[in-house]
Amino acid sequence: MVSPIQIPDNAPFTPEQRQWLGGFMAQLLVQASGAPLPSGPAVPVTVLFGSQTGTAEGLAKKLVKKLKKGNFEPNMQDMGTYDRDNLSKEKNLLIITSTYGDGEPPDSALELHTWLMSDAPPALAGVSYSVLSLGDSSYPDFCQCGTEFDSRLEALGATRIHPRVDVDVDPDEPYAEWSKAVIAILAPDNGAVESNGTATDEIEEGGFSKKRPFPSAVVKNYNLNGPGPKQTNQVEISLEGSELSYEVGDALGVYPENPEDVVDEIIAALPFRAGEVPTSTGEEVSLREALIRHYDIGNINKSLICKWQKRSGSPYLRSLVEADERKAWENFCWGRDLIDLVLNYPADFTDGEDFVTILKKLQPRLYSIASSPKAHPGEVHLCVGIVRYDSHGRKRGGICSTYLGDRLTDDSKPGVYVHSNNAFRLPADGDVPVIMVGPGTGIAPFRAFLEERKATAAKGKNWLFFGNPHSATDYLYGDELDGFVKDGTLGRLDLAWSRDQKEKVYVQNLMLENGAEMWKWFQEGAAFYVCGDASRMAKDVDAALLSIATEHGKLSDEEAVAYIAQLKKDKRYLRDVY
Numbered sequence: 175m176v177s178p179i180q181i182p183d184n185a186p187f188t189p190e191q192r193q194w195l196g197g198f199m200a201q202l203l204v205q206a207s208g209a210p211l212p213s214g215p216a217v218p219v220t221v222l223f224g225s226q227t228g229t230a231e232g233l234a235k236k237l238v239k240k241l242k243k244g245n246f247e248p249n250m251q252d253m254g255t256y257d258r259d260n261l262s263k264e265k266n267l268l269i270i271t272s273t274y275g276d277g278e279p280p281d282s283a284l285e286l287h288t289w290l291m292s293d294a295p296p297a298l299a300g301v302s303y304s305v306l307s308l309g310d311s312s313y314p315d316f317c318q319c320g321t322e323f324d325s326r327l328e329a330l331g332a333t334r335i336h337p338r339v340d341v342d343v344d345p346d347e348p349y350a351e352w353s354k355a356v357i358a359i360l361a362p363d364n365g366a367v368e369s370n371g372t373a374t375d376e377i378e379e380g381g382f383s384k385k386r387p388f389p390s391a392v393v394k395n396y397n398l399n400g401p402g403p404k405q406t407n408q409v410e411i412s413l414e415g416s417e418l419s420y421e422v423g424d425a426l427g428v429y430p431e432n433p434e435d436v437v438d439e440i441i442a443a444l445p446f447r448a449g450e451v452p453t454s455t456g457e458e459v460s461l462r463e464a465l466i467r468h469y470d471i472g473n474i475n476k477s478l479i480c481k482w483q484k485r486s487g488s489p490y491l492r493s494l495v496e497a498d499e500r501k502a503w504e505n506f507c508w509g510r511d512l513i514d515l516v517l518n519y520p521a522d523f524t525d526g527e528d529f530v531t532i533l534k535k536l537q538p539r540l541y542s543i544a545s546s547p548k549a550h551p552g553e554v555h556l557c558v559g560i561v562r563y564d565s566h567g568r569k570r571g572g573i574c575s576t577y578l579g580d581r582l583t584d585d586s587k588p589g590v591y592v593h594s595n596n597a598f599r600l601p602a603d604g605d606v607p608v609i610m611v612g613p614g615t616g617i618a619p620f621r622a623f624l625e626e627r628k629a630t631a632a633k634g635k636n637w638l639f640f641g642n643p644h645s646a647t648d649y650l651y652g653d654e655l656d657g658f659v660k661d662g663t664l665g666r667l668d669l670a671w672s673r674d675q676k677e678k679v680y681v682q683n684l685m686l687e688n689g690a691e692m693w694k695w696f697q698e699g700a701a702f703y704v705c706g707d708a709s710r711m712a713k714d715v716d717a718a719l720l721s722i723a724t725e726h727g728k729l730s731d732e733e734a735v736a737y738i739a740q741l742k743k744d745k746r747y748l749r750d751v752y
């Protein structure tokens with residue numbers, strides 16, 4: 175309700191006229207301010223999110239904030255802690271979820287997803303819903319998790335009020351359109367919610383952000399490895415003047431630049447004269463500038479090849495597109511970049527403007543923050559594995575890691591922003607023991623965790639499993655970790671040097687060797703964290719945890735699975751894997 179404006183008693187009106195006028199003026203003021211005009215009872219809306227690294231959670235928060243400006247009663251719920259008995263009672267359900275692994279749900283959404291896909295859930299006849307599905311089309315199972323939620327809810331009798339929107343990497347525009355549309359459907363007279371701020375405005379709030387990255391200064395940048403093939407850079411960035419802040423567990427988004435030599439090679443091979451081209455921000459820049467700073471010239475995917483094939487007339491590409499086989503796509507795309515298409519499958523473009531229409535926007539990369547702000551005020555540290563490989567006769571490098579590792583100059587000001595990740599936090603209670611598994615660059619957030627636990631004089635025990643090929647060259651932060659052992663911050667440190675002996679030794683081997691002790695820690699309430707490679711290491715560590723639960727916890731296979739699911743639900747098993 176809008177409170178009426180008080181009309182002074184000495185004004186020449188009757189009490190009834192004064193009351194009417196007060197109400198009318200209040201409505202006018204509200205309209206002028208752009209605030210919503212509530213009508214009827216507030217519309218209940220549950221915003222249910224599934225998020226691995228915080229993007230879906232961030233959008234859910236924005237949506238709830240937006241709904242609060244209108245005549246809605248929003249209720250934000252994390253899939254990880256949502257009481258599924260409430261599902262059939264929901265009136266309006268807005269789902270925002272990402273997809274992880276190979277088309278899998280985020281960890282926190284796994285249990286709800288498994289239950290929903292089973293025969294257990296009730297009919298959902300009274301539920302109106304819509305899904306915003308976050309993903310990345312460079313993965314073959316694009317937006318799989320959101321797609322499955324969407325079709326299963328429909329199969330269970332829920333009413334889809336707006337088609338699912340699949341987000342390819344950059345959520346801002348699709349989120350803005352989807353949220354506007356669902357709000358209009360849920361309560362058509364709540365249009366004023368939009369005039370109070372678009373998704374983009376909300377993102378812009380509070381200074382530097384993904385939309386408006388901070389042009390940072392790199393103050394230190396050096397290789398943490400000794401001589402050898404591996405290069406892992408400690409990149410120390412000053413946040414001075416940015417007012418950006420972060421918590422341990424967050425990631426830093428970094429906007430890279432493409433390598434100039436590859437851009438020049440592409441331009442030289444294109445069949446038109448390079449002129450000015452538009453960018454996604456609306457400016458006109460030279461094609462060279464656009465290919466360095468604005469467009470993705472890295473990994474290719476099915477969608478790009480389909481567009482390229484239409485302009486190239488290559489019989490090989492045509493056969494690839496027509497066969498449309500997953501394995502064939504993967505084989506072709508692996509280890510190839512835009513330059514391979516330009517050089518080997520010449521295509522017709524009228525000019526640069528035409529060329530860039532088929533390219534995707536250059537995306538920022540995320541890096542788990544490797545410092546605690548308490549130990550390094552005003553700075554943020556990253557631990558960046560430099561990606562290099564040879565394929566199809568070329569030496570290649572990952573765009574962002576080689577930008578940070580090789581191509582920064584004294585004038586470089588990498589655009590950065592803080593990507594908050596509430597799904598990867600230290601326990602609020604400093605007495606809780608913590609077990610961390612972070613081989614390779616997976617050590618990053620755990621350096622930050624240890625710094626934080628030391629700075630806050632947390633009493634809980636800390637146990638770190640770290641691994642890398644060789645102890646002599648690859649003991650990242652070795653001096654610091656040894657120092658943490660000496661000063662008692664690290665109660666246990668287990669190191670898996672995979673290539674120092676004939677047989678590989680990995681972190682999960684050391685976990686299994688120490689299974690009885692680990693189980694004891696779990697009984698004492700320990701929280702378990704994993705960071706690093708998603709495709710192999712994180713799966714093997716998960717399997718090792720399961721065997722520890724069966725062997726040392728004496729649980730049956732089903733009980734062990736349930737135990738681990740409960741750890742996840744209780745936020746005692748958290749992963750930051752990539």
Ligand SMILES: Cc1cc2nc3c(=O)[nH]c(=O)nc-3n(C[C@H](O)[C@H](O)[C@H](O)COP(=O)(O)OP(=O)(O)OC[C@H]3O[C@@H](n4cnc5c(N)ncnc54)[C@H](O)[C@@H]3O)c2cc1C
Pocket residue numbers: 227425430472473508509510539540541542543557558559560561562563564565571572573574575576615616618750751752
């Ligand atoms: C939440 C999160 C946190 C992260 N934290 C960290 C971190 O702390 N440290 C860190 O180093 N990284 C981290 N990453 C990974 C990081 O974001 C980048 O993905 C990584 O640096 C590679 O980016 P790039 O631009 O250098 O490579 P890209 O240009 O994106 O290229 C990588 C691609 O190159 C191709 N490729 C790689 N190797 C080969 C090969 N041998 N043969 C053929 N093709 C190959 C693959 O297609 C691969 O996907 C994190 C990722 C996420 C999502």
Ligand SMILES: NC(=O)c1ccc[n+]([C@@H]2O[C@H](COP(=O)([O-])OP(=O)(O)OC[C@H]3O[C@@H](n4cnc5c(N)ncnc54)[C@H](OP(=O)(O)O)[C@@H]3O)[C@@H](O)[C@H]2O)c1
Pocket residue numbers: 559561613614615616641642643670671672673678680681682706707708709710711712714715752
């Ligand atoms: N998304 C991306 O584009 C991207 C970019 C960078 C890194 N990554 C991934 O992130 C990972 C981190 O890279 P990194 O160089 O820091 O470390 P890494 O390659 O993961 O290697 C760290 C240690 O883990 C070992 N290891 C290999 N397989 C394992 C397994 N199944 N279980 C446990 N340990 C295993 C390695 O041993 P061996 O090498 O001796 O087998 C090495 O000793 C990479 O594996 C890579 O897949 C992805």
Ligand SMILES: Cc1cc2nc3c(=O)[nH]c(=O)nc-3n(C[C@H](O)[C@H](O)[C@H](O)COP(=O)(O)O)c2cc1C
Pocket residue numbers: 224225226227228229230231271272273274275276277278280308309310311313314315316317318343708751752
């Ligand atoms: C290791 C990893 C695996 C991913 N797997 C998929 C996938 O199979 N399908 C997909 O569409 N997107 C995939 N993605 C992209 C994420 O869904 C996307 O980045 C999303 O915005 C993340 O949202 P979140 O931060 O809320 O988890 C993957 C991302 C990572 C880092």
